[in-house]
Amino acid sequence: xxxxxxxxxxxxxxxxxxxxxxxxxxxxxxxxxxxxxxxxxxxxxxxxxxxxxxxxxxxxxxxxxxxxxxxxxxxxxxxxxxxxxxxxxxxxxxxxxxxxxxxxxxxxxxxxxxxxxxxxxxxxxxxxxxxxxxxxxxxxxxxxxxxxxxxxxxxxxxxxxxxxxxxxxxxxxxxxxxxxxxxxxxxxxxxxxxxxxxxxxxxxxxxxxxxxxxxxxxxxxxxxxxxxxxxxxxxxxxxxxxxxxxxxxxxxxxxxxxxxxxxxxxxxxxxxx
Amino acid sequence: xxxxxxxxxxxxxxxxxxxxxxxxxxxxxxxxxxxxxxxxxxxxxxxxxxxxxxxxxxxxxxxxxxxxxxxxxxxxxxxxxxxxxxxxxxxxxxxxxxxxxxxxxxxxxxxxxxxxxxxxxxxxxxxxxxxxxxxxxxxxxxxxxxxxxxxxxxxxxxxxxxxxxxxxxxxxxxxxxxxxxxxxxxxxxxxxxxxxxxxxxxxxxxxxxxxxxxxxxxxxxxxxxxxxxxxxxxxxxxxxxxxxxxxxxxxxxxxxxxxxxxxxxxxxxxxxxxxx
Numbered sequence: 236x237x238x239x240x241x242x243x244x245x246x247x248x249x250x251x252x253x254x255x256x257x258x259x260x261x262x263x264x265x266x267x268x269x270x271x272x273x274x275x276x277x278x279x280x281x282x283x284x285x286x287x288x289x290x291x292x293x294x295x296x297x298x299x300x301x302x303x304x305x306x307x308x309x310x311x312x313x314x315x316x317x318x319x320x321x322x323x324x325x326x327x328x329x330x331x332x333x334x335x336x337x338x339x340x341x342x343x344x345x346x347x348x349x350x351x352x353x354x355x356x357x358x359x360x361x362x363x364x365x366x367x368x369x370x371x372x373x374x375x376x377x378x379x380x381x382x383x384x385x386x387x388x389x390x391x392x393x394x395x396x397x398x399x400x401x402x403x404x405x406x407x408x409x410x411x412x413x414x415x416x417x418x419x420x421x422x423x424x425x426x427x428x429x430x431x432x433x434x435x436x437x438x439x440x441x442x443x444x445x446x447x448x449x450x451x452x453x454x455x456x457x458x459x460x461x462x463x464x465x466x467x468x469x470x471x472x473x474x475x476x477x478x479x480x481x482x483x484x485x486x487x488x489x490x491x492x493x494x495x496x497x498x499x500x501x502x503x504x505x506x507x508x
Numbered sequence: 509x510x511x512x513x514x515x516x517x518x519x520x521x522x523x524x525x526x527x528x529x530x531x532x533x534x535x536x537x538x539x540x541x542x543x544x545x546x547x548x549x550x551x552x553x554x555x556x557x558x559x560x561x562x563x564x565x566x567x568x569x570x571x572x573x574x575x576x577x578x579x580x581x582x583x584x585x586x587x588x589x590x591x592x593x594x595x596x597x598x599x600x601x602x603x604x605x606x607x608x609x610x611x612x613x614x615x616x617x618x619x620x621x622x623x624x625x626x627x628x629x630x631x632x633x634x635x636x637x638x639x640x641x642x643x644x645x646x647x648x649x650x651x652x653x654x655x656x657x658x659x660x661x662x663x664x665x666x667x668x669x670x671x672x673x674x675x676x677x678x679x680x681x682x683x684x685x686x687x688x689x690x691x692x693x694x695x696x697x698x699x700x701x702x703x704x705x706x707x708x709x710x711x712x713x714x715x716x717x718x719x720x721x722x723x724x725x726x727x728x729x730x731x732x733x734x735x736x737x738x739x740x741x742x743x744x745x746x747x748x749x750x751x752x753x754x755x756x757x758x759x760x761x762x763x764x765x766x767x768x769x770x771x772x773x774x775x776x777x778x779x780x781x782x783x784x
Contacts, residue, residue: 326619326669327626338611342657346599346607353600357706372664380668384615384661391645391660395653396599399710416782433630437672455780462776470769474777480770487767493746494759504735504751506689506728 236283238262238308240301242291242348243318245272247417248367251457252315257284259461264304264311266318291318291344292336301351310359313464314352316345316389317367321419323378324427325434333427334381341385346392353405360404363464366393370413370479374486378426378438397471408469410460411483413476415451451476510740511535511581513573515564515621516591518545520690521640521729525588528733530557537577537584540591564591564617565609574624583632586740587625589618589662590640594655594692596719597700598711606698607654614658619665626673633677636740639666641684643755647762650707651714663748670747681745683736684759686752688727693719727752 239256243249244265253265253273257280265273266289276284285307289300304311319341322333349364356362371379372386390409397407417423435441456475463469474480494501512529516522518540526538526546530553538546539562546559558580562573577584592614595606622637629635644652645659663682670680690696699715712718732751739745750756770777 325672326665327623327672329619329623334616343604343607347604350600372660375664375667375671377668377672380665380672383664383668385664387660387664388615388657391648391657392599392653394648395650395656395711398648398650399598399600399653399707402709403706412780415780433676434672437675450781450784452780452782459776459780463773470773472766472769473773474770475780477778477781480774480777483770487763490748490759491763493748494750494756497746497749498756500735500738501750501756502753504685504688504728504731505726505753506731 236260236262237312238264238304238310239313239315240264240266240304240311240352241315241317242266242289245269247419248412248415248453248456249315249317251453252317252460253284255454255457255461262308264300264307266300291348292339294347297344297347297351301348305355310355311352312361313363313365314348315365315367315460316348318344319367320423320425321371321379321382322425322427323438324381324429325378325431325438326380328427328429328431328434329381330427330429333425337381337425338385338388341382342388345389349396356405357403362405363469364396364405364407365460365464366390366407366409368409368411370411370474370476370482372411374482377434394471406469407471408463408473409471410473410475411479412456413451413474413479413482414449415453415456415476416449417453420446420449450478509534510585511537511577511583512586512588513537513539513577513584513621513625514588514590515539515562517549518542519696520692521685521688521732522588522590523549524729524733525590525736528730528737532737535581537573537581539573564589564621565612567620570617570620570624574621578628583628584625584635586636586638587621588638588640588736589621591617592640592658593696593698594652595698595700596651596711596714596716597654598651598704598707599653601700601702601704601707601711602654603700603702606700610654610698611658611661614655615661615665618662622669626678629673629678630676635678636745637669637678637680638736638740639663639680639682641682643684643686643750643758645682645684646759649714651711667747679745680747681739682748683739684748684750684755685732686727686750686755686758687721687725688729688732688752689723689725690729693722693725726754
């Protein structure tokens with residue numbers, strides 16, 4: 236059975252995925268900043284679950300965790316870059332340190348893990364890298380610009396990576412969940428301490444928040460990821476949630492309309508020689 | 509007549525734009541890491557051009573340039589984040605320090621400049637921010653994944669920014685050029701010093717020694733400059749504008765392929781909602 240390494244397993248989609256993957260008989264390295272949060276998985280699945288400490292922003296921690304995982308199970312067949320969080324700030328309100336941290340966790344950390352697992356995957360000419368992005372990567376609300384940027388950056392890397400690894404038998408899948416009932420909006424959420432009044436109304440800070448409960452079920456998200464991962468060639472992009480689907484289609488339509496509307500200007504820049 | 513601030517004016521698109529904007533009788537603060545390269549342009553337009561050194565990664569210089577433009581011309585009407593460069597490397601081959609520098613120039617620098625010009629634009633309830641991205645900001649190719657990452661990031665931030673500042677009378681446009689006859693694939697292009705043999709057939713093909721597109725690209729920088737001026741002066745510019753037939757074809761193909769895959773997986777995508 237394949238060995239999965241999943242980050243951010245203390246809650247949400249990461250936790251659900253670790254549980255579902257173990258229940259399906261896989262070996263799972265469940266990584267978290269505090270491995271006590273996933274200790275119970277080792278107790279429930281003593282032969283196949285390994286709880287491991289991993290801070291994706293710490294290069295040393297990344298190297299140690301991957302080496303430990305490979306020692307324990309011999310190989311990593313599937314890497315799931317799931318650890319991540321949101322940050323709310325108008326672009327003008329962004330705090331340098333907070334934005335740097337956001338990119339460290341949501342972008343540079345996943346890239347470091349990818350680089351750490353690739354030598355093994357290349358040597359076996361086999362493997363799968365799953366990068367959990369977000370509909371927020373392509374549908375950006377006021378206040379979501381930095382989060383969108385970090386997730387979009389991960390998608391930018393994923394596209395090239397998929398084409399670089401295809402001849403080597405390794406696959407790459409980007410997953411874009413819509414709104415799911417996890418800690419994303421709760422304990423995990425961060426926001427800027429800088430408040431510029433001009434943006435209060437635009438960011439919805441002038442009244443009571445009107446968000447209802449999220450529609451997405453993390454357990455079903457995990458099951459969908461397992462199904463897609465089992466394909467001989469998983470999709471390059473997998474949306475999760477009917478909200479993700481309708482948002483995506485609306486954006487593609489808007490893009491195609493824009494392209495159509497401005498086609499003349501677009502074609503005006505070729506050299507005539 | 510408006511006041512422009514343009515980065516990366518020593519060559520290519522930035523230089524063509526600087527000349528076109530000044531020729532159209534606008535004021536322009538034209539910048540480059542080496543301001544000596546701008547002297548010949550500034551001399552042609554003594555009243556309306558100011559040449560200043562600016563490495564977009566240098567916060568102090570960014571503040572100084574915006575302050576100078578404001579002192580001299582009263583305020584910046586159009587910011588063009590054009591400075592940037594490419595980086596050829598398979599994802600696994602990259603030096604993290606080089607990736608950090610790339611993000612500094614192509615993403616964090618532009619964001620810093622945006623933050624510097626916004627207070628003035630908000631005060632006047634008017635302004636235009638033009639971020640030069642690339643077709644690489646819509647489709648990521650083997651060997652240029654990190655470059656695409658910086659442009660994807662710039663586009664994501666621009667999308668949020670646009671919604672934040674539209675109610676304040678400020679417009680945000682992402683310009684996506686295809687391949688243009690500039691220094692992009694020549695002097696400006698950096699690459700990893702540590703290629704890995706397994707990527708020779710993919711990323712390796714796009715290394716400088718193997719990529720022969722420099723000097724033969726289809727796009728004309730002078731025409732791109734005119735298109736950018738047209739967009740800046742439009743009443744209702746779109747969020748994204750492609751420049752070049754190649755850009756158009758690439759994006760159309762990308763959208764179609766992606767759309768087909770999304771349709772194929774629709775059932776699974778819908779399966780994750782809680783029952784209503």
